[in-house]
Amino acid sequence: MSIEVIRPGINTTFQDRGRSNLYHLGIPFSGAMDTRNLLITNKLVGNDKNDAVIEFALQGPKFKVKQNNINCVVTGNVSFTFKKNSKIYNGECYKTFDLNNNDEIDIISTNNSMYGYFSISGGFKIEKKWNSYSTHLRSKVGPNKGDKIVENDILQLNKNVKPIIKKSIDYSNSKIEFIRVIKGTNFDYFSKESQKSFFESQYQVTNLTDRMGMRLDGNKLNNIKSENIKSEGLIKGVIQVPPDGKPIIMLSDHGTIGGYPKIGVIVSADYDKIVQLPPMSKIKFKMIDVKSAEKLFKLYSMETKNILDQI
Incomplete structure (x- = not known):
């Protein structure tokens, strides 16, 4: 059960809600930049609020699915497509969709924003480091040896034991005056x-x-x-x-x-x-x-x- 990284995107990492109580060791909190979008992402695919998601900046990753019946979601202000049964569809953020073996998802870019998020039902099969799934690149702390997700990586998935339920929500990042x-x-x-x-x-x-x-x-x-x-x-x-x-x-x-x-x-x-x-x-x-x-x-x-x- 896995997905293959065809294109990693820019600064693509695993993140969760961050790690606490480690400042005295020089290790910062880290965690998803946009906490609300992290929580929405996990809720849409039925994962725990503390589970890891994939965070990307500006240009997103492209993945190939290596199993059937994967329930996915992309959140943020993001343009993406997915290839299913050799047909390409325009994706819709905050709305789950399912993919099967050899299907692909191409997260093209964020729009007038910096960060977007991707996850799947059941979550990623990764280990916690210092009680968190978050990646801190400068100290090499986190899953994936504390590094970015790179081309040809094979990301292992947890087995999803829950039934796939299609979910969506009407949400957009808030605009600000100050x-x-x-x-x-x-x-x-x-x-x-x-x-x-x-x-x-x-x-x-x-x-x-x-x-x-x-x-x-x-x-x-x-x-x-x-x-x-x-x-x-x-x-x-x-x-x-x-x-x-x-x-x-x-x-x-x-x-x-x-x-x-x-x-x-x-x-x-x-x-x-x-x-x-x-x-x-x-x-x-x-x-x-x-x-x-x-x-x-x-x-x-x-x-x-x-x-x-x-x-």
């Missing part, structure tokens, strides 16, 4: 003019963006206290400002410590949204307080539950 942040621990390191500029000006996502971080281009932020500080712990969503004054947003594979001043932290409720922004996207930030951020996360969690309950 990204909400709370003040960072070093907010007062920056001049009043830079503090004001950070929230009033527009930033652009650069090509220097991956699972570790997102570099932004825009008005330079003036640090009036210290460009380097004693290294301290980081979390995903922290916005660091290096000496060039251009912000860097720490993403899921971020380093566990950092020595650049932190002007802000993206609220958890907006994290799924910002990771989906491709290069050249425009961003504006809005400052809120911690209590408001907590309310937003409760709302995000409730919305996610309501979406999953519809499946």
Whole structure:
């Protein structure tokens, strides 16, 4: 029971909800960039919420199926086709479809977004590393020897003991007008003019963006206290400002410590949204307080539950 990798795509890896309690070993949380899409993917194919999915960025993978009766799904804003009985069909995201031996699925690309997800009923036959299926490329931690999925890989599948049930949901990634942040621990390191500029000006996502971080281009932020500080712990969503004054947003594979001043932290409720922004996207930030951020996360969690309950 397996699928063969004909084309790996860009940065295609196994991911789940991430690994915790390992920062002291220098191992970050990792996990799917877009948690809500991960949960939807697993629910659509009847898998556990903690099961692994395949995550891809921009260009997706192409697979050939090596068994009958595989129930599949693709999520995100993604264009894909599948070949079934030698006929090619246009795929529909968030809607399961079944494939048989020698059928193919060609995940062409994401559309105006960064990440998409693929999984099958029963899941992938892979081992947990440090209590997670997530891949962290820089430390080579995770399934597949901690590496990307590559051409000619044979991905083993678990036997699906559940009956195949066709499922779908009407869902799309949220559009955003601004990204909400709370003040960072070093907010007062920056001049009043830079503090004001950070929230009033527009930033652009650069090509220097991956699972570790997102570099932004825009008005330079003036640090009036210290460009380097004693290294301290980081979390995903922290916005660091290096000496060039251009912000860097720490993403899921971020380093566990950092020595650049932190002007802000993206609220958890907006994290799924910002990771989906491709290069050249425009961003504006809005400052809120911690209590408001907590309310937003409760709302995000409730919305996610309501979406999953519809499946």
